Structures are given as C-alpha cells and as structure tokens.
Amino acid sequence: MNYIIRSTLFRLIMLAAITVTQLNAHAQTDMDALMMGKNNFCTGFMVGNSSWKNYWEGTLKRDNPNLGTVGSTMIGIMGNYGIKDNLNILFSVPYISNSASAGTLVKRQGLQDLTLTVKWMPVETTIGKADFSVYALGSYSTPLTNYVSDYLPLSIGLGAKTAMARIMADYQLGNFFTTASAAFFTRSNVSIDRVTYYTTRMHYTNEVEMPNMANFNLRAGYRSGKGYAEVIADIMQTNGGFDITRNNMPFLSNQMNASRIGVGFKYNFGKVEGLSAVGNAMFTVAGRNMGQATAISAGVFYIFDFNKKSNSKTQENESK
Amino acid sequence: MKANKTSKWLWLLFPAFVACERTITEKNLQYESLNPTSTDANAGDWKPVILNVANEFPLAAPTATNVAVYNRELTEIKGFQATLTAEQRASIQYWSAGGVLRWNEIMRELVAKRNLPPAASADGTYPTPSAANPFGYPQFPFSNPPYAARAYAYVSVAQYDGLVAAYYYKRLYNRPAPHTVDANIKPLVPATNLPSYPSEDAVVAAVSVEMLKLLFPADIAYIQQKADEHMLARIMAGMNTRSDIEAGVQLARQVAAKVIARAAGDNMSRAVGTPAQWADLETQTAATGEMPWISKEFPKRPPMLPFFGRVKPFLFDSLTTIAIRPAAPPSTKSDKFRTELEEVNFYSKNATREQIRIVHFWGDGIATYTPPGHWNEIACDDFVKQKFSEVRWARNLALLNMAEMDAAITCWDAKFAYFNPRPSQVDPSIKTHTGLPNFPSYISGHSTFSAAAATILGHIVPARASAYNAMALEASLSRLYGAIHYRSDCEVGQAQGVKVGNYAIARAQTDGAN
Numbered sequence: 049m050n051y052i053i054r055s056t057l058f059r060l061i062m063l064a065a066i067t068v069t070q071l072n073a074h075a076q077t078d079m080d081a082l083m084m085g086k087n088n089f090c091t092g093f094m095v096g097n098s099s100w101k102n103y104w105e106g107t108l109k110r111d112n113p114n115l116g117t118v119g120s121t122m123i124g125i126m127g128n129y130g131i132k133d134n135l136n137i138l139f140s141v142p143y144i145s146n147s148a149s150a151g152t153l154v155k156r157q158g159l160q161d162l163t164l165t166v167k168w169m170p171v172e173t174t175i176g177k178a179d180f181s182v183y184a185l186g187s188y189s190t191p192l193t194n195y196v197s198d199y200l201p202l203s204i205g206l207g208a209k210t211a212m213a214r215i216m217a218d219y220q221l222g223n224f225f226t227t228a229s230a231a232f233f234t235r236s237n238v239s240i241d242r243v244t245y246y247t248t249r250m251h252y253t254n255e256v257e258m259p260n261m262a263n264f265n266l267r268a269g270y271r272s273g274k275g276y277a278e279v280i281a282d283i284m285q286t287n288g289g290f291d292i293t294r295n296n297m298p299f300l301s302n303q304m305n306a307s308r309i310g311v312g313f314k315y316n317f318g319k320v321e322g323l324s325a326v327g328n329a330m331f332t333v334a335g336r337n338m339g340q341a342t343a344i345s346a347g348v349f350y351i352f353d354f355n356k357k358s359n360s361k362t363q364e365n366e367s368k
Numbered sequence: 369m370k371a372n373k374t375s376k377w378l379w380l381l382f383p384a385f386v387a388c389e390r391t392i393t394e395k396n397l398q399y400e401s402l403n404p405t406s407t408d409a410n411a412g413d414w415k416p417v418i419l420n421v422a423n424e425f426p427l428a429a430p431t432a433t434n435v436a437v438y439n440r441e442l443t444e445i446k447g448f449q450a451t452l453t454a455e456q457r458a459s460i461q462y463w464s465a466g467g468v469l470r471w472n473e474i475m476r477e478l479v480a481k482r483n484l485p486p487a488a489s490a491d492g493t494y495p496t497p498s499a500a501n502p503f504g505y506p507q508f509p510f511s512n513p514p515y516a517a518r519a520y521a522y523v524s525v526a527q528y529d530g531l532v533a534a535y536y537y538k539r540l541y542n543r544p545a546p547h548t549v550d551a552n553i554k555p556l557v558p559a560t561n562l563p564s565y566p567s568e569d570a571v572v573a574a575v576s577v578e579m580l581k582l583l584f585p586a587d588i589a590y591i592q593q594k595a596d597e598h599m600l601a602r603i604m605a606g607m608n609t610r611s612d613i614e615a616g617v618q619l620a621r622q623v624a625a626k627v628i629a630r631a632a633g634d635n636m637s638r639a640v641g642t643p644a645q646w647a648d649l650e651t652q653t654a655a656t657g658e659m660p661w662i663s664k665e666f667p668k669r670p671p672m673l674p675f676f677g678r679v680k681p682f683l684f685d686s687l688t689t690i691a692i693r694p695a696a697p698p699s700t701k702s703d704k705f706r707t708e709l710e711e712v713n714f715y716s717k718n719a720t721r722e723q724i725r726i727v728h729f730w731g732d733g734i735a736t737y738t739p740p741g742h743w744n745e746i747a748c749d750d751f752v753k754q755k756f757s758e759v760r761w762a763r764n765l766a767l768l769n770m771a772e773m774d775a776a777i778t779c780w781d782a783k784f785a786y787f788n789p790r791p792s793q794v795d796p797s798i799k800t801h802t803g804l805p806n807f808p809s810y811i812s813g814h815s816t817f818s819a820a821a822a823t824i825l826g827h828i829v830p831a832r833a834s835a836y837n838a839m840a841l842e843a844s845l846s847r848l849y850g851a852i853h854y855r856s857d858c859e860v861g862q863a864q865g866v867k868v869g870n871y872a873i874a875r876a877q878t879d880g881a882n
Contacts, residue, residue: 113666152792154799237390241728246480246735252396295487296735
C-alpha cells in the first residue's frame with residue numbers, strides 16, 4: 049500500500065505537563081501513526097482546557113473547597129517536518145494558565161516547556177491485506193522559562209528536563225486501524241526555591257529527584273483521506289514517588305498516575321488543500337495524586353509542501 | 369551492516385543519559401565530626417534553665433576503671449571494633465557531628481511530618497488532634513508554628529539542663545574515656561580529654577526521647593530507634609562504656625521529668641480554646657468598631673491556637689507578655705491602612721520572579737519545619753563551623769529556641785488581642801503567592817520569629833550578625849511580597865522580635881557560659 053503519501057497532522061503534545069492540574073498532559077502528537085512526507089511542514093496551534101474538582105490524595109478521592117475547581121488553559125504552537133518520508137522532527141511550545149476557582153492562591157501562567165521529538169518509521173509492511181508499521185520516537189523537553197514549579201497544583205509545569213523513548217505499532221485493515229504504544233520517561237532533578245523539603249523524610253537540598261514515568265496508549269478507529277475518528281485509552285504511571293499525605297499539598301515527586309479514556313478526530317478540509325482541524329476529549333477514570341480531569345482540546349493545522357512538484361497534500365492519505 | 373542496523377536503534381537509549389546528573393548531595397550529611405575548640409569542662413557551673421542547680425538530681429559515683437566489671441565493658445567495645453560493618457561505621461560518622469545537632473534535625477523532621485492541618489469533618493467542623501489518641505485521625509500533633517516553637521524550646525532546654533548536670537558530674541567523677549583507659553580501643557571520632565561519665569551523648573539522646581514522647585507521641589518507635597543508634601554509636605566509637613551511657617540515661621530521665629512538669633503547667637493545654645471563646649474574640653473586636661478577623665477557609669476553620677499568647681514564656685513572665693504588647697495596628701478605616709492594603713495588592717499582582725522566590729524560600733508553611741525550624745537550620749549550619757562543645761551547642765540552641773517560643777507567645781498575644789483581618793479578607797481580589805495562614809494578621813509571625821532569631825544568633829556568632837539581620841528582613845518582607853501581610857505587620861513584628869531577642873541576650877550574658 050505504498051501509494052500512500054504520508055502526510056499528516058499531529059496533535060497536541062504537552063510532554064512535561066503531567067501535573068495534578070494538567071491531566072491534559074501527555075503526548076498525543078507523537079502517539080499517532082502518521083508521518084509527514086519528505087519536505088512537508090505541518091504547523092498549527094491548539095487550544096485546550098482541562099479542569100477537575102475531585103482529585104486523589106494518594107488513593108483517597110476527595111474534593112477541596114479551598115481549591116474549588118482547578119482549571120488549566122493551554123495554547124500551543126507545534127510543527128512537524130518531514131526530513132524523509134519515514135523520518136520526522138516535531139516541536140511544541142505551550143503557554144499555560146492555571147487557576148483555582150476558590151481559595152486565595154494566585155494563578156500561574158506562562159510559557160512552559162519546549163519539546164523536540166524525532167519520529168522514525170523503520171518498518172512498513174503488509175500482513176495479508178493489512179498494513180503494518182512500527183515507529184520509534186525519542187523526545188527531549190526543557191523548560192523555556194524559570195517558572196515556579198513548586199506550587200502544585202497551580203504550577204504550569206514540573207520544571208524537569210525530560211527525555212522520552214517510545215515504541216509504537218500500527219495495524220490498519222481497510223479503513224480500520226489500531227495503534228498501540230509504550231513509552232518510558234526519565235526526568236532530570238528539579239531545583240526549587242527552598243532549601244529543604246519533606247517527602248517521606250527530610251531532604252536538606254533544593255534539588256528534587258524525579259521518578260521515572262511510563263505511558264501506555266491504545267487507539268483504534270476509522271481512518272481515511274478525510275481524516276479519522278478514534279477512541280483512546282491511556283495509562284500514565286510514575287515508577288516511584290510518594291503519596292500526598294492527608295490534607296497536604298501535592299509535590300513534584302509524588303507518584304502521579306492517571307488512567308484516561310477519550311475520543312479524538314481529525315478532519316481534512318478538502319476545499320483548502322493542506323488544512324485540517326483536530327480535536328479530542330479525555331476523561332480521567334482512575335488516578336493517584338492527580339486531579340480527575342476532563343480535558344478537551346482543538347486545533348487547526350496547515351501543511352506547507354516544500355517539494356517543487358506541488359501535488360496534493362492531505363487527502364490521499366493518512367489512510368495507512 | 370548488522371552493526372549499522374544496531375546503531376540506528378541506539379538513540380532510543382538516550383533517555384538514560386538525561387538523568388545522569390541525578391546525584392543529590394544533602395548538606396546535613398556533609399557535616400564534619402564535632403571536634404570542639406574547647407570542651408567547656410566547667411559547664412557544670414553554668415546556669416540551668418529549669419533545674420535549680422546542676423546537681424539537683426544525684427548521680428552515683430562510677431566504678432573504678434581497674435575493676436573486672438569495667439573491664440568487661442571494655443571487652444564489649446573491643447568486640448564491636450573488631451567486627452564493624454560499613455553500616456555501623458556510617459552510624460558512628462553520622463552521630464559524630466554532634467548529638468545536639470542530630471536531635472535538632474530529628475525534631476525538625478518530626479515537625480515537618482506532622483505540620484498538617486486536620487481536614488474538615490463531614491459536618492463542616494474541624495477535629496482537634498488529641499495527645500490521648502495520637503494515631504487516630506487527626507494525628508497528634510498538628511505541629512504548626514506555635515506548637516513547633518514550643519517543642520523546639522522544651523527539647524533544647526531539657527538537653528541543655530541535662531548537659532549542665534552531666535558536665536557537673538563529669539568533672540566531679542573524672543572518669544576517663546575507654547580509649548584512654550585501654551590503648552587497644554581506638555577512638556573512631558575526634559577524641560577530647562572530657563571525662564566520659566556520664567555520657568553526654570546518652571544525656572542528649574535520653575532527654576530528647578523523654579521530651580519527644582510527650583511532643584510527638586505517634587513517633588515514639590522512630591525516636592527510640594534513633595536514640596538506640598546514637599548511644600550504640602558512641603560505644604562502638606570507643607568514647608563511652610555501657611555504664612557511662614546508662615548513667616547518662618538515668619540522669620536525663622530525671623531532668624526531663626522536671627522539664628515535662630514545667631510544660632504540663634505552662635497553659636498550652638488551654639491554647640486551643642472553645643467555640644464560645646472564639647466567638648468572643650470576634651465580638652470583642654467588633655465592639656471596638658474594628659473589622660474582626662474571619663477565617664478564609666472553607667468551611668471556616670477556628671483560628672490557630674488563639675490563646676497561645678497566654679503560654680508561660682521562658683525569658684520573661686506572662687505579665688511582661690502583656691506589657692510589651694505592641695500598639696494597635698492601623699485602623700481598617702484609616703488612610704494608612706488603605707495605603708498598606710494597596711501595597712499588598714500591588715505585590716499580589718506584580719511580584720517579580722525574585723520576590724516569588726523569596727516568598728517560597730521563607731514560606732515555611734504546611735509540611736515544613738516552620739520558621740523556627742528554618743532558623744534552627746540556619747543556626748546549625750553556622751554552629752558546625754564554630755566548633756562548639758556539645759554543651760555549648762545545647763546552650764546556644766536553648767537560647768535560640770527560648771527566644772523563638774517567646775516570640776511565638778508575644779506574637780500570638782498581639783494577633784488575638786487585635787484580631788484584625790488579613791488583606792484577602794478586606795479585599796477578596798487580593799490573591800496570595802503562598803498559603804494564607806488561618807489566624808489574624810498583626811503582627812507577622814515570620815517577622816517576629818526571624819528578628820528574635822537574628823538578634824540572639826548575632827550575639828552568639830557576632831561575625832554573622834549583619835547577615836542574620838539581612839535574612840530576617842528578607843523573611844519579614846517575604847510575607848508582604850506573598851500578599852498575606854501588611855507592611856505594619858512586618859515592621860512591628862521585626863521590632864517585637866528584636867525585643868524578645870534582647871531578653872535572650874540578657875540571659876546569655878549571665879548564664880556563666882561567657
């Protein structure tokens with residue numbers, strides 16, 4: 049099925065924004081089994097909103113009338129460039145604003161982290177009548193500003209430099225697809241504004257060691273030249289970290305876990321070549337030391353084709 | 369070809385390199401072994417705080433060092449030293465920095481662990497932690513700043529009095545340390561010629577255990593384990609025999625009992641108050657025509673220890689608490705108040721990143737060791753460099769922590785005498801950069817604690833006096849930047865802290881340690 053030109057789009061990524069506020073967090077872009085064709089550049093912006101009233105204090109689910117509803121608004125720009133048909137580089141930069149509807153805490157906003165991702169498709173083959181492809185992704189993200197990280201749940205990010213490796217497989221039979229991926233995250237220490245902090249013991253340092261994280265993502269749906277529609281299941285887990293103690297505030301090195309389900313779509317506007325709209329909604333069904341967030345996001349993307357011969361960009365495909 | 373294929377995949381391993389700089393050095397584990405410039409061998413002549421005289425409690429004379437029973441104690445030490453594990457060596461090294469220092473750290477850790485306000489009950493009231501049921505929820509204690517200030521003070525005072533008594537008997541009985549008696553026993557930490565009976569480390573450990581059982585009853589198992597490690601470390605290090613340790617424990621328990629009796633009668637038990645008393649605070653202030661404080665929490669939480677101002681101070685008496693109470697804050701109807709409110713509003717909306725760093729650096733809010741704990745940490749960092757003897761460490765921390773407790777008392781006295789509103793109560797648009805404390809505004813606790821600490825510490829380490837004052841000023845202003853205090857709260861709090869610090873200096877000048 050190699051007549052497919054792999055154009056693509058990609059969706060929201062906020063790799064590092066995995067906080068108790070930002071359930072919206074984690075990568076989606078890199079999680080789709082779509083590649084930009086060589087010399088194509090897809091760019092656009094996303095807006096998103098995530099909010100929660102209930103959260104898990106360790107394993108105890110509760111609300112907090114001194115926070116009310118914690119809301120996070122995101123505007124991000126992102127881009128994806130095809131170095132080769134099977135090798136893309138991606139970037140994203142979100143601006144985030146977090147606030148609580150009750151209590152006195154000041155809201156926080158600002159540019160968060162720059163994420164750069166390399167996406168490579170080493171395997172593309174057919175199994176019977178189906179297409180099968182394998183992807184390997186690596187990303188690095190780093191804070192763009194000296195934002196306040198030690199201010200959960202309202203800090204806009206965790207302040208860590210994060211590296212991720214993801215392995216992903218995509219299987220498509222006719223117009224129906226399934227994409228599964230697993231990722232591993234490692235994070236640098238975070239420097240905070242105080243010189244001592246307590247986790248399950250006292251630490252006499254301003255450096256916080258951040259536990260590793262893992263992500264498992266499964267998506268399935270219908271994909272054609274017009275776009276796609278999918279259902280999503282996502283598990284984010286922290287390997288280590290500690291629980292928020294009773295009536296305490298969250299901390300950077302908490303064990304932050306979330307299991308989420310959701311839906312997503314992409315639509316290619318046939319009339320304007322290269323223009324597409326995307327959206328998704330995610331709901332947290334289980335968690336630990338995180339809010340039970342409902343998150344929606346939407347975006348618009350456009351593909352610039354730097355190939356001389358300007359043939360059609362989107363509609364053909366994505367129908368892997 | 370195959371190699372090439374492999375290398376293509378290698379970049380997937382790159383996350384492993386991002387985290388290569390993960391090693392964290394914690395400064396408290398870098399402290400050197402205590403090697404005092406003076407042993408303060410005559411500290412038995414220093415003036416204790418609670419004891420009337422150093423030898424108020426008797427201690428029997430030790431056995432001679434040439435008898436069989438003592439020899440068997442030496443054999444125990446040699447047995448340890450012949451088979452020391454890496455873990456045992458680490459324990460010796462850890463405790464060698466000084467018992468007073470390490471127990472101060474343990475206290476700070478317990479305060480941070482327990483410094484959590486109880487969650488509201490389903491009916492909208494708040495449960496009060498109970499010492500009688502420390503393991504039930506809410507766990508006892510809620511080690512908020514006044515509680516913590518008092519806890520640091522009592523433990524420090526008990527350590528100091530215990531050591532004055534210990535040094536008295538050391539000089540009296542003059543029993544040499546095991547490594548002096550037997551050349552086959554190596555001193556594994558810096559040795560001095562201080563007599564070893566009773567063990568000063570056992571006194572510090574045991575007196576701390578007794579005090580902390582009272583103050584942090586839910587942590588007794590942890591506390592006892594630390595004390596056992598501490599005392600064993602001294603035996604293994606060749607510094608004390610078993611009988612040196614036991615004599616120290618025996619003496620310490622008697623000293624602690626007297627300090628605990630003082631604590632039992634200091635009015636702390638009445639500091640929480642009753643719903644009727646809380647209502648009175650509001651009506652009394654309203655009757656003066658001023659706006660009374662109201663909790664900004666949901667549901668409304670009773671104020672934190674509103675009658676802590678009536679707790680019996682260490683450095684002056686309760687009548688003095690009232691006599692030195694600062695004048696009333698600016699009326700909420702005054703122009704000065706409006707100006708100050710506007711200034712708070714400014715920082716709420718315009719604090720710089722550096723000012724926010726200062727807010728968080730000095731925040732010392734929930735789940736921390738509180739401002740008095742912060743000043744203990746500052747003091748300990750500097751005391752390590754001063755190479756104080758163990759007894760001088762205890763004396764200096766007792767001075768600091770008596771000042772901090774009395775600062776809490778006079779500050780809380782003012783807060784509940786005037787019961788004035790926080791900026792966010794007067795103007796709900798004022799959002800805060802740190803948690804809004806659940807008690808009245810005037811005067812600022814951070815300002816009072818910090819100025820009191822800086823004043824006494826500047827007396828103890830004069831070379832650092834100006835640095836301490838600068839820190840205290842920054843700590844004070846952090847509350848204005850954080851938009852939780854008016855400038856008057858901070859400035860009058862600083863002045864009040866200096867007053868309290870001067871009482872501590874007056875004691876330091878007459879306690880015989882100079």
